[in-house]
Amino acid sequence: MDLALNEEELKRWSDHIPLMWKYTAGIAGERFLQLLKQGTLQASVCKNCNKLFLPPKIFCKDCFAQLNEWRDVSPDDGFIYSFTSLTSGDGRRTVVLVKFDGVEGGLLGFFKPGREEPKIGMKVRAVFKPKQERKGSLSDIQYFEKI
């Protein structure tokens, strides 16, 4: 292509796109997070497939049934499925993906800071923030700790 322009003549245009969103938690999310605020963990249940989903969904991704039944999952029944460590300005934090026996899915959270090192398969419990600090968010779980 005959550019007919030298490099200095090529221009750039700079701008920015500020964006802001407010997301609803949805049918399943609203209920799940309100329960979390109460210190309770619940999964939705697909009776056809005999499956529990966490975080809960209003549908089964396999059989596509509408899920209306929910069941308690004990915050003490978790195990570390995988983990990774993040180093940032405020120090090192360990992110864990915690699964629960018999439940499809899992919860992302932090491992309790301290001397204990996480291990895959380690039994853990969800420790909730004090009730007055909970907001109806996944961060209502302060951390997971070794049992």
Add this chain to the structure above:
Amino acid sequence: MSERVKFFPGREVSAEAFQSGSVLLTEYSTDLKYSWASGVAISKFLNELKNGKIVGRKCNRCDRILVPPRMFCEECFRLTDSWIYTKDTGTVNTYSIAYVGTDASRLKEPLYIAVINIDGASPGMGFLHLLNEIKSEKEIKVGMKVRAVWKEQSERTGSILDIKYFKPL
């Protein structure tokens, strides 16, 4: 309704619930920053705006003079051939009057906007710009002849805004 179409699902959230936060809301904001390469044709276009000139690009096969300029002809699908300077006058192809801004809020003063077909380019070739020095809204017409009002040379930066607006001839 037939027996199969009975119920339409969905749960509305009222404006009040949304504002008061009686439903859980998660908020995020971001400010995405970009720096876009202008490419050959638009770089030249912007550089010439800085010189107070409008430039188009000619395709020798269909004989069209294209504004805004591009290095390829979308009809003939070949490279265009040469730069052609047009006039800085034109005709209002269509216009409207904006009372609201990008976020749908009201503007203090309405903005006159138009697609202006540029004299010296092929018929129908033009670009979007603003109109001003309008005495009355009724004065604006499709087909109205207009002329570019340029910024002072020292103020030009190589931007579409080097033309302040178009005014009636």
Add this chain to the structure above:
Amino acid sequence: MPRKVCVIGAGMTLFRRRMLETPKELAFEATRMALESAGIERKEVDTVVAGSAPDAFDGVHMKGEYLLDGSGGYARPYSRVFVGGATGVYTPIAAWWHVASGLSDVCLAVAEEKMSPLQPHPQYAFWSIFDHTIERPLGVTLLWIFALEMRRYMHAYNIKEEEIALVSVKNKANALDHPCAQLGAKITVEDVMKSEKMVWPVKRLDVSPTSDGAAAVVLASEEFAKRLTKDPVYVAGCGWNIDSTYWTNRDLSYPQYLENAARMAYKQAGIKNPRKEIDFAEVYDPFDYKELHHMEGLQFAKKGEAPKMTASGMTQRNGEFPINPSGGLLGVGNPIAAAGMMKVCEVYFQLTNQAGKRQVKKEVHTGLAQAWGDLMQYSSVLILRRN
């Protein structure tokens, strides 16, 4: 030769300014309803196509991936298609390829849009669809381009704002009978004329609202469909076409690209005289003038004559040639991709006598759905027929 393809079910959620459901949940509810309406289960679905417009509304990048589970696409050949506002009618066209080609017997087409998350107003996202270097610095908003096109259309054929307003009056009244509708209303031409000026000639009541919602249809091979019904609804034809990206160089008074798309669909459907051989149509109406513009592009009316046809009452639901019996985007709402799909659902509901209070009076065999989008340059057309 492509295989014959049928529509065997349709579903949609309510269309509202703000919905509690997440985009996935909206997609699920519409898809579930479509499967129930077809009387089949997800295990019978071979392939899934999802359609959704710019990610900026829902505020989720890679919305195709995000919508997957809710659209029934998990562990299936699945893809997302996107042609701006035309997506809603293009999605079932893409599903049609899946079945017509012999690739699958059953393909789901799902469209979703949740515009309410974007603050302070969904319109904001549209600002970044314009050219960043030579248009955005002018302060352009989406309404500008509509206003400029509407003005040019009015100029070309000497059409008055009042004639255009009749479309809004008709569609909002039709929407009163749609259980999902967001803005059904009994209004007058005077109400439209007196409504807030946004970007003249566009006024508040010339415009469809921003909405949340989802809609879905199930497409199947003729053989599969005949197991469910003796008298299925066939996809008779489809077409799509696009104009130049240099929008300021286009003829804004006539949508030639839509004529091209329509002729492609008519050829496939064996339609020579669309006005006589099509019984009713759902044409894209994000703005009232667009219904008229599109009627002309679809060859229902000669250039500049759609307003006369509208004024004659012919396009009323009980008229000779109903246009937008659903209530359209102006009345039912405009969750972009879902709004186009809503039109496909409406054609299906009408052809199968499931439209309830909206059922058009005359007997109908052939209906058309059309959508329009990208930077005002894309049209998708789908024709359904029941013998």
